[in-house]
Amino acid sequence: MPRPNLTKSGPQRRCRTHDGVMTVENSHALDELVAALPEGAVLLDPDVTAGYRQDWAADPAAGHPAAVVRATCTEDIQTVMRWATANRVPVVPRGAGSGLSGGSSAVDGCIVVSTERMRQITIDPVARVAVTQPGLMNAEVKKAAAEHGLWYPPDPSSFEICSIGGNAATNAGGLCCVKYGVTTDYVLGLRVVLADGTAVSLGGPLLKDVAGLSLTKLFVGSEGTLGIITEITLRLIPAQPPASTVVASFDSVQEAADAVLAITSNMRPAMLEFMDHASINAVEDAVRMGLNRKAHALLLAQSDAPGAAGVLEIETIVQACENNGATEVFATDDQAEGDAFAAARRAVFPAVLAMGSLLLEDVGVPMRALPQLVTGVEAIADDLDVLICTVAHAGDGNTHPLIVFDPADPDMSERAQIAFGRVMDLAIALGGTITGEHGVGRLKRDWLPSQLGEDVMALNRKVKDALDPLGILNPGAVIAVKEASLD
Template identity: 50%
Template sequence: MTDPLVARLRSALGDDAVVDDPDVLDSHRNDHAKFCTAGAPRALVRPSSTAEVVEVVRAAGELGVPIVTQGARTGLSGAANAIDGCLLLSTARMTQILEISVEDQVAVVQPGVVNAQLSRAVLEQDLFYPPDPSSWEMSTVGGNIATNAGGLCCVKYGVTSDFVRGLEVVLASGEVVRTGRRSAKGVAGYDLTRLIVGSEGTLGVVTEATLALRPAPEAALTAAATFRSIEDGIAAAAAVMASGLRPSLLEFLDQPTLRAIQDHRDMGLPEDVGSMLLAQSDRGTRAAEDVARIAEICTAHGAIEVAEASDAEESRMLLEARRLVNSALEPLGTTLIDDVAVPRSQLITLLRGIAEIGAKYDVLICCPGHVGDGNMHPTVVFDPADAAAEARALEAFGAVMQLGLRLGGTITGEHGIGTLKARWLETELGPVGLELHRRIKAAFDPGNLFNPGKVLL
């Protein structure tokens, strides 16, 4: 028997835009988050325009079918996971860069544009789109907006929300609203744009984004410093940030992460290395001076060795350790990636606490992170075939989030809530804050059809 929703959508969008093949649906059930449940979707639909999204939303709404919007499904919180009976709305065909304006320094794009594609396109106009999540070669602008994604350059440039000027959004009613504006300034009314950024598909379907751009950065140089302890590495990072320098990247690797990297690929790291700091300056002719100053600061804080790049190739080589983290951890077992952020003044306490949590629950926790803005990624590694180890890993994961909150931080700096962290959200927001979130959700989506069960339980 033909599904009435599938038949209606095929009539409106074409047969190739609507998929109900079980194998295809199964391959689209999950994002990259582990331990997040995923249901069986009713169908997958791939609209290519705002008008087609409106048709999808109205058809689903009339039949009471929930919608889960998906981009590239590179997320790490389960926000794009299917729920039973839902309609998966993929933005994979909405890939147009509609405009790049040199004069206004903005780009207007559809949500399916890949981050790296946009970055390269604007660079051809000597412009720069700073948000750069690690998945930038795969993740889409729409997904970055959904989670308010960050990246390595956040320490200098900020996160996705800092670059979203305006949005076009299809609401649950099928109405289309434009939020924000193209101009650099504008404070009229509530800031609906920032409300939607980071809402993980629970308030509407983003169909177009107006993004702020910057002049293209100058050439960058990198420094890498090793230390005998995490305390020395964190102290050096704090001193760099307090020095008046504005590194375009400031990354931290702890000893367990470095050991995994060294075992994965010989980087020449001695066994007594307790931490590594990676810093970069993108100030062109002034970058060498910045890197030299960073090297001096690291040396003054007990660095064992400091390497300073003299050109782009050496910079790339020094950053190789950071790029190898995920590959290095993969052979060790399943990874459960946390995403806490704390004030920089609390980083040493956070890292000491993470080590204690790892010992308490008898699990390996590696902790790379964006030390310049206090956003760390404690990664619990364990054997998935060992049920007891899995249980301990989940306990450790929660304990890390509780530690981050106790230190005045947050349970997520850039990955979002999804389903992975939803049960901890009230702890951070408080009951009144959580109730306000629910009222906002009800105002946008009274039928609770947009990504139900995500963010808010």
């Protein structure tokens, strides 16, 4: 059956304004969209679409979508964007919904485009690349690569439940990024659908390619505000060598942070993670790993350097910890033991979530400022009488202070919100960032101008306006929407 023409027709007003962007006003426009897409692609039942309102950040201000489109190919998304442009309706892209900054929170009357059904992948073991649709989980990409003796390194703590498309949209990092880098370091090419429905192919399976502007890098980390990623070409590397592990306990976060600087000044470990006292105990309550409950800080480090180089790295890590006041240092070559400690670190988010509602931070600072950041977060928690559990990818200065509160307690909720802002203010004051890997989304948007400054914010707006002049792509994420009229 031929698909209908998706241009705006007739004098009837089809949309109304919402935060400066148009939203669907009647069912006729939606009927056109349903007819233009494969059967079953469009979900309209409010009880079903409600499940697509929020990501893990559980933004209470999330709106109610008019419909959810579960796309299976680039062409489906092109159809949605042509229709959305013709009708001036906002579109919110969504991967697995595991985001932590409200980046895929729906807005009232929008179309949520879910990539959950886009799950094809091919591996070229000769070129060492994977070409994947965005709906596969990070863990599934790793598994497909491993079947050819290859490895895709970026590994967010949520790697089993976060999509590779969402990883690209937020430039996700993970536990091993201190040595191996983040998502953008492995994205060689993208296929992207722009706001007007144009599909563009950027980059490709080349390790070196400097033809034209670096547009591939522009879209990585753009959080669905410039286009919707429908295919990703990823660089793969040989499988990771077996790793040795060091676990060290400290009586203070200052000593642990000093040990981090001592380690990173001499080497780049395969992993270097930090947990504070509250995080240690939350994880121990959940997984019973035998962690030292009395410790005020714990470092988890790994080396995967081969042979004598690996032995030297482990010795260097142990000495750095001991020289900076570690009360207990444990080193092991046993892969299963090392994996268990890494799993305990990954368990922090769900373990802390069991303690109450969370405001999740993702602030990073230059390495020299890491001690000031972690001790500053402690001071904020004490001053406001709130519980903040801090974990960190300590090797690159990216920390995750998790603010725990009871939403039924108005006073505690207010103090938690104040702490959220103070932590970001602290990171900015230390020359850092409000987000190292989770993205700005909607929850951190108001702090972005303080970090970037007026001129850089204006440059961001120019790029957004050039690629999305109607402001229909993920409005309100990263950059505040502009006022619009019905004209």
